[in-house]
Amino acid sequence: MEYLPSDHIRFSESRTTVVFLNQAALPNHVEWKQTADRQEMYDAIKKLEVRGAPAIGIFAAYCLAVLAKNYPISDIVGFGQRFHEDAQFLVSSRPTAVNLSWATGRMENVFLNTASLGLDRVKAALDEEALRIHEEDIGMCSRIAENGLSLLRAGDGILTHCNAGPLATSRYGTALGPILLGQERGYNFHVYADETRPLLQGARLTAFELSNAGVDTTLICDNMAGLAMRQGKIQAVLVGCDRVARNGDMANKIGTSQVAVLAAFYQIPFYVCCPASTFDGNIATGNDIIIEERDPEEIRSLYYKEPMAPMGVKCFNPAFDVTDHRLVSAYITDRGVIRPPFNENLASTFT
Numbered sequence: 001m002e003y004l005p006s007d008h009i010r011f012s013e014s015r016t017t018v019v020f021l022n023q024a025a026l027p028n029h030v031e032w033k034q035t036a037d038r039q040e041m042y043d044a045i046k047k048l049e050v051r052g053a054p055a056i057g058i059f060a061a062y063c064l065a066v067l068a069k070n071y072p073i074s075d076i077v078g079f080g081q082r083f084h085e086d087a088q089f090l091v092s093s094r095p096t097a098v099n100l101s102w103a104t105g106r107m108e109n110v111f112l113n114t115a116s117l118g119l120d121r122v123k124a125a126l127d128e129e130a131l132r133i134h135e136e137d138i139g140m141c142s143r144i145a146e147n148g149l150s151l152l153r154a155g156d157g158i159l160t161h162c163n164a165g166p167l168a169t170s171r172y173g174t175a176l177g178p179i180l181l182g183q184e185r186g187y188n189f190h191v192y193a194d195e196t197r198p199l200l201q202g203a204r205l206t207a208f209e210l211s212n213a214g215v216d217t218t219l220i221c222d223n224m225a226g227l228a229m230r231q232g233k234i235q236a237v238l239v240g241c242d243r244v245a246r247n248g249d250m251a252n253k254i255g256t257s258q259v260a261v262l263a264a265f266y267q268i269p270f271y272v273c274c275p276a277s278t279f280d281g282n283i284a285t286g287n288d289i290i291i292e293e294r295d296p297e298e299i300r301s302l303y304y305k306e307p308m309a310p311m312g313v314k315c316f317n318p319a320f321d322v323t324d325h326r327l328v329s330a331y332i333t334d335r336g337v338i339r340p341p342f343n344e345n346l347a348s349t350f351t
């Protein structure tokens with residue numbers, strides 16, 4: 001399954017910069033960027049040039065490997081301090097997706113485990129770990145695609161929210177994985193993509209990815225999901241997620257919890273697709289998840305020719321919401337399909 005020109009996050013050939021596809025410019029412009037600069041890396045995550053929980057983890061891993069190569073430092077203690085600072089700095093770019101700190105944590109462990117071998121060995125090991133995190137994500141997404149497809153029937157109408165496709169991950173995607181795999185196997189799904197206000201990841205990215213893959217795709221505004229369900233157009237909902245708490249509450253793009261409530265009302269299965277790296281065993285419930293709040297201009301004026309709201313109007317712009325575990329029919333993961341009771345079943349699968 002290769003729906004993009006090539007992997008959209010990677011090292012340059014010399015491994016001295018990180019190359020990435022600027023998702024903020026899609027679908028109108030396919031723009032590749034590269035950087036070795038810490039502030040540009042932070043900005044790329046903050047401005048959603050690289051976005052999607054697994055993708056920002058992979059990106060941060062490559063970034064740390066690149067940054068470490070350029071430290072003008074020869075003592076291991078100073079190197080370690082600088083490496084930790086850079087990791088913390090990148091993690092501070094977005095608070096909600098656990099995959100970011102999960103990936104930087106892996107990179108920091110590699111530093112700790114190789115520090116006694118000297119700086120050259122540390123730097124080589126950091127490169128290897130970034131590549132490994134990326135490769136593992138490809139494998140996890142592939143297993144999610146298979147596990148998800150086993151729950152769907154040919155011809156199903158599927159609703160998805162935001163973008164949890166190849167762009168948000170490494171290659172196949174989480175929520176879009178079963179759909180793309182089904183497309184290869186002739187399932188003829190009909191996919192309804194919520195546009196996903198205010199940043200339009202559904203319109204700009206999901207519609208782009210699915211259309212490129214030849215999937216029958218219909219774009220709807222976020223407030224149309226209820227009618228689509230009532231009219232019998234939807235047999236399953238598939239979404240990605242940014243962090244799962246021990247009790248099965250989960251955070252995903254703002255608007256996801258409304259879709260889950262609607263799906264429960266219409267008795268449509270609501271499936272959350274995610275790799276093991278999205279499970280956060282350190283938090284008990286969704287109340288412990290920090291919800292990112294973003295610039296009000298994203299609501300007032302972004303993407304409009306003119307502002308579509310009075311200049312001074314107050315805006316509340318949370319980027320994510322929390323879906324209660326009681327609304328989740330199952331987690332579709334790389335380690336299998338996990339059903340309630342989530343408190344027990346998530347712990348036994350992921351710890």
Ligand code: MRU
Nearest residue numbers: 051052053164168240241252253
């Ligand atoms: O703000 P974004 O675009 O990074 O939000 C992305 C989502 O909410 C995705 O659904 C989630 O990260 C899962 S991606 C496989």
